Structure formats: C-alpha cells, structure tokens
Amino acid sequence: MANIGVKIAGIYMKNPVMPAAGPNVRTGDLMLKAVEGGAGAVVSKTVSVVPADDPRPTIRSTICRGAINCETWSEIDVVNFLQELKKAKSAGVPLIVSVGYRADEVEELGKLIQREIAPDAFEFSIHYVGREIQPIVDIAMALRRAVEAPIFMKLSPNIPNIEELAVAASPYVDGFVAINSFGPVLDFDPENPVPKLGSQQGYGWLSGPPILPVALRIVHQVSSVQPKPVVGVGGIEKGTDAIKFFMAGASAVQICTGAIKFGHNIYGKVAGEINDWLDKHGYSSIDEIRGLYAKKLSERKKFAGIPVMTIDEEKCTGCRVCVTKCIQGALYMDGEVAKVIPQNCIGCGFCADFCRYDAMELGERI
Numbered sequence: 001m002a003n004i005g006v007k008i009a010g011i012y013m014k015n016p017v018m019p020a021a022g023p024n025v026r027t028g029d030l031m032l033k034a035v036e037g038g039a040g041a042v043v044s045k046t047v048s049v050v051p052a053d054d055p056r057p058t059i060r061s062t063i064c065r066g067a068i069n070c071e072t073w074s075e076i077d078v079v080n081f082l083q084e085l086k087k088a089k090s091a092g093v094p095l096i097v098s099v100g101y102r103a104d105e106v107e108e109l110g111k112l113i114q115r116e117i118a119p120d121a122f123e124f125s126i127h128y129v130g131r132e133i134q135p136i137v138d139i140a141m142a143l144r145r146a147v148e149a150p151i152f153m154k155l156s157p158n159i160p161n162i163e164e165l166a167v168a169a170s171p172y173v174d175g176f177v178a179i180n181s182f183g184p185v186l187d188f189d190p191e192n193p194v195p196k197l198g199s200q201q202g203y204g205w206l207s208g209p210p211i212l213p214v215a216l217r218i219v220h221q222v223s224s225v226q227p228k229p230v231v232g233v234g235g236i237e238k239g240t241d242a243i244k245f246f247m248a249g250a251s252a253v254q255i256c257t258g259a260i261k262f263g264h265n266i267y268g269k270v271a272g273e274i275n276d277w278l279d280k281h282g283y284s285s286i287d288e289i290r291g292l293y294a295k296k297l298s299e300r301k302k303f304a305g306i307p308v309m310t311i312d313e314e315k316c317t318g319c320r321v322c323v324t325k326c327i328q329g330a331l332y333m334d335g336e337v338a339k340v341i342p343q344n345c346i347g348c349g350f351c352a353d354f355c356r357y358d359a360m361e362l363g364e365r366i
C-alpha cells in the first residue's frame with residue numbers, strides 16, 4: 001500500500017487532500033465535516049476585516065460540469081469567525097486559515113488569528129488586489145511580519161505574468177496555492193435570459209472541471225520557476241485529477257466545487273483513489289510522481305517534419321470512431337480496419353484521443 005502522507009512547509013498531512021476556501025468550509029461545523037469526510041488538513045473560508053455581503057443567488061451550475069459564483073469572502077465577522085476557527089482547530093488535522101486582502105488588513109488579521117488560534121498555516125488570497133507584482137509581494141511581506149506560521153499565497157489565474165510573481169514572492173512565502181476561480185465570466189439560460197447570479201452584471205467566477213487545464217498549467221509554471229511547494233486546486237473531482245496535479249508539480253491538492261457538488265466525503269474518496277492509482281502503477285509515494293510531467297516534457301520525441309497518424313491494424317477493432325473525428329478526411333474504413341490517407345493527414349493527433357484500443361500513434365512521415 002502506497003504512503004500518501006505528505007509534508008508541506010513543515011506541516012504533515014496524513015493524506016494530500018484538503019478543502020479549498022469556499023462555502024464548503026464556511027463555518028466551524030462545516031470544517032469539522034470536511035475532516036470527517038477524510039480531509040488530510042482543513043482550510044477555512046477567507047476572512048477579512050469587514051464581513052462580506054454577497055448578492056444572492058451566489059452559486060449556479062454552468063457548462064461542462066462547472067460552477068459560477070459571486071461569493072466573495074466570509075459573511076461572518078472576524079470576532080465570530082474566531083469561534084468557528086476554534087472549533088476547526090479541535091479536529092485533529094492541520095488548520096490553514098485563509099485571510100484577505102490588503103497588506104494592512106492581512107497584517108492585522110494575521111496578528112489576531114496567530115494570537116487567538118495559532119493555526120498551522122495561513123493562506124492569503126490575492127483575488128481582489130489588482131495584478132501588479134510589487135503590491136502583491138508587499139502583502140506577502142506584511143503577513144510574513146505578522147505571523148510565525150507558514151504562509152501560502154493563493155494565486156488567481158488572471159495574473160498575466162504568473163511566473164514573475166511566483167519568483168518575486170517566493171522568498172517571502174512558504175508555498176503557493178494555485179488557482180482561485182477564473183473570470184469574470186457570464187452564463188445564462190437562453191429560454192429565460194435573466195442573470196443567474198445576484199452580482200451587478202450577473203458576472204461570476206468559473207470553477208470546477210472547466211478550469212482544471214488552466215490550473216494544471218499554472219501549477220507547472222509556478223513549480224518550475226521557484227522551489228517552494230505548490231498546492232493544486234481547480235476542478236478536482238477524482239483521484240486521477242489529483243494525480244495529474246502531482247505530476248504537474250503539486251505537493252498537495254484542494255477541492256471546493258467538487259465538495260459543493262458531491263458533499264464532504266469527496267476528500268476521503270479522492271485520497272483513496274490516489275492511493276489506489278499509486279498502488280496499481282507500482283509507486284510507493286506521491287514523491288515518486290511529483291513533477292513527472294516536466295521530465296516527460298524534456299524527453300519528448302520531436303518529429304523531423306509534420307508527422308502522420310499510423311494505425312496498428314492488429315489492435316484496430318473497426319469501430320470507426322476515429323473516422324468520424326477526422327475533419328480533414330484523412331481516415332477511412334477499409335473493411336473492418338481504419339486506414340490513413342497520408343496526404344490528407346495534418347498530424348494534429350485529435351483522432352487518437354478517441355481510440356479506445358490504443359491503436360493510433362503519430363509517426364514520422366515517409
């Protein structure tokens with residue numbers, strides 16, 4: 001059985017799955033439910049100096065199994081939020097408190113929460129503080145001054161030069177969390193085109209499976225350019241989603257929308273699936289797969305010119321699916337076997353993703 005325990009920034013977690021800040025960890029009771037549901041650590045909803053006042057509705061479903069939301073930070077004021085955090089502290093797993101937003105605000109909150117709660121770590125969100133690098137680094141420095149516990153910077157995907165930010169902030173933080181929700185975005189029902197969300201324009205932030213590839217890219221970037229650990233978050237609903245994040249360079253993962261959709265047991269379910277995947281593939285720990293993507297990237301086969309699709313006729317079952325996926329007309333059925341018209345094939349590779357029999361591979365054009 002694989003060991004799925006991880007240590008990030010000196011914090012040991014018995015498994016690498018935790019909730020991401022959101023309505024799933026809005027109160028102390030909900031944070032306890034996350035732990036009962038199998039989370040290896042608990043992260044709180046973001047708290048700020050003034051309570052939020054979010055326009056309803058705040059969370060709606062959207063395309064591709066995603067969600068859009070206009071929830072901001074905690075609607076519970078910080079004094080009452082301390083009581084919620086006290087409950088969560090008793091859960092027996094590491095507690096990471098999420099704070100926001102300006103430098104003076106996180107400094108004030110950091111000091112208070114450090115004194116009253118002494119959490120295992122802090123996370124600070126840069127969601128509402130602009131895109132300029134130095135002011136964001138200043139926030140990290142302010143929190144660093146205020147607290148003794150490790151601090152994680154939670155990155156928003158709309159920062160244009162994320163690598164530059166990661167390099168600049170790295171000396172002042174103990175790790176990064178990537179990513180927050182993506183946006184702003186808009187969706188509505190064409191049969192009744194009223195705003196789905198209560199926000200002013202009905203705009204919101206996209207989360208869940210549609211943002212997983214954005215999150216993977218940012219985890220890969222941030223873990224490639226600086227040495228501090230990265231916690232991956234965005235669209236994770238199953239073990240293989242989390243495995244991809246580890247391969248992209250993450251040391252642990254968080255889940256928000258998956259918990260909203262499927263409930264608190266998702267953390268333990270995903271942790272179990274990570275364990276099963278590692279066992280099945282002969283790995284004994286997450287360390288063994290962390291960053292595997294970067295290794296494969298450096299070993300990637302380069303084609304001399306435009307490659308062409310090749311079909312292993314022994315494996316082809318004649319299901320025709322690939323033929324229906326080729327917009328170039330480069331595939332046809334020859335009896336029960338798919339064949340390629342090389343002069344029509346542009347080597348895009350799309351058809352191979354639909355072959356369930358591992359019969360297609362790009363090869364050198366001869």
Ligand SMILES: Cc1cc2nc3c(=O)[nH]c(=O)nc-3n(C[C@H](O)[C@H](O)[C@H](O)COP(=O)(O)O)c2cc1C
Nearest residue numbers: 020021022046069125179180207208234235256257
């Ligand atoms: C309804 C909702 C509320 C959220 N609130 C917060 C928050 O208070 N602080 C924060 O840093 N991120 C917040 N997030 C972002 C999530 O923590 C997470 O980074 C993002 O949704 C991507 O992960 P997911 O696809 O697993 O949801 C929120 C997300 C949702 C859907």
